[in-house]
Amino acid sequence: MVYNARWGILATGGIAKTFVKDLLRDPKARDTNDVTHSVTAVASSSSKTRAEEFISDINIPGNPTTYGSYDELVADPNIDIIYIATPHSHHYQNARLALESGKNVLCEKSFTVNAAQTKILVELAKQKKLFLMEAVWTRYFPLSVQVRELIQKGEIGEVLRVTADNSIGQGGWDQSHRMLNLDLAGGALLDLGIYSLTWAFQTLYHTLPLSQRKPPSSILSTMVKTASTGADEDTTMLITFPTTTPSNNLQRTSHAVAMTAFPVDSNPDKQNSARPAIRIQGTKGEIQVDGPAYRPERYRVISKTREGEPVKAVREVENVFPSNGHGMYWEADEAARCVRDGKLESEGMTWEESVVIMEVMDEVRRQHDLVYPEKIESTDYPIKL
Structure with a gap:
């Protein structure tokens, strides 16, 4: 049986548009025959109208539900995975919102801004038995x-x-x-x-x-x-x-x-x-x-x-990109398979490896005193950014 992953799209910027365009391409063109994808909901933090424009611009089929807040999106019962496409400054707050609401998460890279935030997300996913993955798309080419x-x-x-x-x-x-x-x-x-x-x-x-x-x-x-x-x-x-x-x-x-x-x-x-x-x-x-x-x-x-x-x-x-795609569909296929199979993490980008890479970037920033604003570095939740 072919598994259809129902996606909720959190944020409506350029990277979200590229990702969704890839989601809508025929999986068979890349020899994917076991999973398909559909977008069931889109949220913009600015307005519901912006989410509607996003759907119209890409011509997303199926009449997805639109929301003017992320809180509404994560409460939607017709979503299997939430794709987080906000700037990485906001990833920790957004991903935690989704996980706290019982949603599986594919979060854009860099996962968070520091390793402490990533570790908390990993522990939360583990506790709630939810899938969580850093969207390092290049890994899945x-x-x-x-x-x-x-x-x-x-x-x-x-x-x-x-x-x-x-x-x-x-x-x-x-x-x-x-x-x-x-x-x-x-x-x-x-x-x-x-x-x-x-x-x-x-x-x-x-x-x-x-x-x-x-x-x-x-x-x-x-x-x-x-x-x-x-x-x-x-x-x-x-x-x-x-x-x-x-x-x-x-x-x-x-x-x-x-x-x-x-x-x-x-x-x-x-x-x-x-x-x-x-x-x-x-x-x-x-x-x-x-x-x-x-x-x-x-x-x-x-x-x-x-x-x-x-x-x-x-x-x-x-290696060409099938159906003139950007290449983000392979990470989406992986996320769908993991959710289908009840896996909490992907072997291609494990939680442990994401943490280690964040620790490397933490150390590089420490060596050069590169510090972001306290709200962004914080592990407190929730914080309005």
């Missing part, structure tokens, strides 16, 4: 799955080093823009750096068996802040892991360099001439992933050639 499987099979040997860059070459925003506004937890780290960290963790951490995953043993970083608001505009992290992957038979550390910035661009001509954005380097070769780091479409496997040996052909692999 077939490309990402393939890269992780290549590492686990030992295709490039023991992985010792990963470099990942997600920089956009943009700026000149007004101080109120979400990228610079500390009231919205603005800055490069939480908004863009999460993707660089995603590649570091999904290759050096997630490719190990659960029992062998160990958090970073060292975190070093540099940061440049914007003069106008103090939000970070350029952050580089050097993260040391106490193991290598996939076997850790070398009994040594590995490390990742995760970079993110506004002023420079990891794909300056938008043609991937600067390829790759991610390099995964092992003892038998490397995997290169072309940018952008959040939505890559191709990678190549380069095998090590010893002196005197014939050069092995570079294996180039392209």
Whole structure:
């Protein structure tokens, strides 16, 4: 039997629009035959009219219910999963509202603004036996799955080093823009750096068996802040892991360099001439992933050639996005399957891993005294933001 996941959409901004458009695409076009999706309710905190305009703009079928408050949305009995699409400054309050109301949650990344908030959400989901997942959509791309499987099979040997860059070459925003506004937890780290960290963790951490995953043993970083608001505009992290992957038979550390910035661009001509954005380097070769780091479409496997040996052909692999989609449908499929099967968390993005990544960002912020307003950092609930 095909399971239909009934979604409630919390917030009506650009990311919500992109997500819902993907939800409405034919699952069979991406070889998904066991789950489907429908939108049964939409809420905007500004007005019910805004929710109605959102539905009309996308032409969402089925006459979804509209609400002018999030409290009304989480009380709707015809919702299986709530997708939270607010700025990450608001994720803790919004996700907790949904969980307290007995709703399963898919929450945009970064999960929250600090690890303390994430831990509370995890404990609450555990207590209430509800599904909760950070919407790190890149994790669920077939490309990402393939890269992780290549590492686990030992295709490039023991992985010792990963470099990942997600920089956009943009700026000149007004101080109120979400990228610079500390009231919205603005800055490069939480908004863009999460993707660089995603590649570091999904290759050096997630490719190990659960029992062998160990958090970073060292975190070093540099940061440049914007003069106008103090939000970070350029952050580089050097993260040391106490193991290598996939076997850790070398009994040594590995490390990742995760970079993110506004002023420079990891794909300056938008043609991937600067390829790759991610390099995964092992003892038998490397995997290169072309940018952008959040939505890559191709990678190549380069095998090590010893002196005197014939050069092995570079294996180039392209992964297109079916039905001209953005790629958010794969994480939606995963969330639907987990809810259908009674799972509280996804194996592709476990609670534990989300917490560890938040702890890394906490430490980077601590090293550079990057603090958000007290209301945003608080674990108190409820707080009106």
